[in-house]
Amino acid sequence: MRKGAATAAEERKKQVKNVPDTLMEYYETLLTAFGPQRWWPARTRMEVITGAILTQNTSWTNVEKAVKRLKKARVLTPQRLFALETEALADLIRSSGYFNVKAKRLKNFLSFLFQEFDGDLNRLFAKPGLAELRARILSVNGIGPETADSILLYAGRRAEFVVDAYTKRVFSRHGLTGKAAGYDEVKGLFMDNLVRDERLFNEYHALIVRLGKDFCRPRKPLCEECPLKCFLTQ
């Protein structure tokens, strides 16, 4: 993190007397404004995992098209995806962009699932020791921290907070993290200050995504109409 950005964030945190309460106030304000987001928008755990891998560097609309094709082809189960040729999988997920790379990443995850857990998602997510499970998912080639945490939170219902570009933007603009803060630092803001509750993390991340899409845009954020306007100190 750059020194200036770190200092600004630390100053802001000092101004915020109680970070845990402040984070919960943000949450309650967003929940009141937007209502429950009912995430993840998927019907099965394999659909969540597939969406989490395909959503890297593309819009959700493009992911939805790919998932729809996988469903239509009746291959959206661990067994059927694993049996599919990588080229055929790449063709089915073409709309998600970087489809050859993403097909390989999905296959890498499936190889890991079959080699270590007999292809059984119940066995994978029943594994005790969240830190070790996360490390093993992260060891899969092509799975980064955001994807791993999305898989753990939304498919595995384990309490890992998911950080994305929206999270970084909102909380750096509010001075709770530095502008150049990395994934683990931003994640730590939530993990260290909130009760580790999977349902809270689920809803909180979904609300941040809604906020980022509708108000906290990269350029010209709509602060005047934003539910979090009252928390903004510049």
Ligand code: SF4
């Ligand atoms: S008040 Fe402005 S900076 Fe804060 S979250 Fe809303 S749009 Fe973003």
